[in-house]
Amino acid sequence: MKKIGFLSFGHWANHPSYKARTASDTLLQSIDLAVAAEEIGVDGAYFRVHHFAAQLASPFPLLSAIGAKTSKIEIGTGVIDMRYENPLYMIEDAGAADIISGGRLQLGISRGSPEQVIDGWRYFGYEPAEGETDAEMGRNKALLFLDKLxxxxxxxPNPYPMFPNPPGLLRLEPHAEGLRERIWWGAASNATAVWAAENGMNLQSSTLKFDESGKPFHVQQAEQIRLYKEAWKKAGHTREPRVSVSRSIFALVNDQDKFYFGQENSRTDKRGYIEADKRAIFGRSYAAEPDQLIKELANDEALQEADTILLTIPNTLGVEYNVHVLDSILKHVAPGLGWK
Structure with missing residues (x-):
């Protein structure tokens, strides 16, 4: 049994074939999609966070709105770049969103992905400390966030406050009970996956990671997950960790599916570089008729290791089509793999 969610990149553009042409379209359609996804039995609605781009950026208003309109579906991010964040203010935002949703927030955080601008976090007023890299700054902010959660x-406390204080030192409010255990780290390397386990975070592994062995993507990702689980056990945490992997999977069940994805040219892993000097491997996409999909996905080692699968969706094609994409996986693929 696996949880199945969707992951939206939240794009918009004034393109004649797009259903999401403005920020308003993307935000409102994201809410509608989460509501519809819950109705068909999808387990999670997750959203990417990118700054300086025509994509979703500040996640908490959207997550709060979805939380208010749904009752069961998990809501989360994949991922928030901690280099851009004030960890204490983020705790207040996250606490409010979690309480509004009734404790359904699953917050993915990380050091971040390649950016649209050079050192964008500097424009937000943040600078690494002396001798600290921006990646270290992101991880240190994450640790502060975890501690204060x-x-x-x-x-x-102020001895002359506007309102009476409770006794003792004060914490941030609103406090969301249990949210600390629902924080995920997006790891691009084996080392940061181990670090996430040591610090008691769940693991998000996306459709790319650093190419650390030359093996196929799904094999490297499965090895990363196993290292994470070993480190979790060694750290002595008492709860069971969760692990998600992202995949682009499209079941071709009608002519429209075949038109959009029947000529999918990303059916093999790709290798390249991110940030100029970091060799990375990008996982393949899956697009086929359901029976063929089941055969191919059964050989994906990382899918076997994960308990949660995030299906990347083409949000610009609109709510109706994306509900169809998700429903096709739930009805025609997931049962054949024992996912549902």
Whole structure:
């Protein structure tokens, strides 16, 4: 049994074939899609976060709106770049979104992905400390975020406050009970997956990772997940961790599917570089008739290791078509793999 969610990149553009041509289209359609996905039995609605781009950026208003309009579906991110964040203010935003949703927030955070601008976090007012890299800054912010999410008091109260204070040090409010255990780290390397396990975060592994062995993508990703699980066990955490992997999977069940994805040319792994000097491997896409999809996906080692699958969706094609994409997987593919 696996949880199946969708992952939206939240694009928009003034293109004649797009259903999402403005930011308003993308935001409102994202809410509608999450509501419809819940109705057909999808387990999670996740959204990418990108700055300086015609894509979804600030996630908490959207997650709160979805939380208010749904009742069961998990809502989350994949991922928030911590280099851009004020961890303490983020705790307040996340706490509010989690409470509005009734404790359904699954928050993916990370050091971030290749950016639209050079050192974009500098425009947000953040600079690494002396001797610290931007990646280290992101991880250190994540650790501060995790620590203060526990809900323990740390701030000295004003002796002359506007309103009476409870006794002792003050914590950030609103406090979302249990959210600390629903934080995920997006790991591009084996080392950061191990680091995530050591620090008690769930693991998100996407459709790319650093190419650390030359093996096929799904094999490298499965090895990363196993290293994560070993590190989790070694760290002595008492709860079971969760692991998600992202995949582009399209079941070709009608002529429209074949038109959009029947000529899919990404059916093999791709290798390249991110940020000029980091060799990466990009996982293949899957597009075939259901029976063929089941055969191909059964050989994906990382899918076997994960408990949650995030299906990347073409959000610009609109809510109706994306509900069809998700429903096709639930009805025609997931049962044949034992996912549902």
């Amino acid at each position: 526990k809900g323990e008091g740390f701030a000295q």
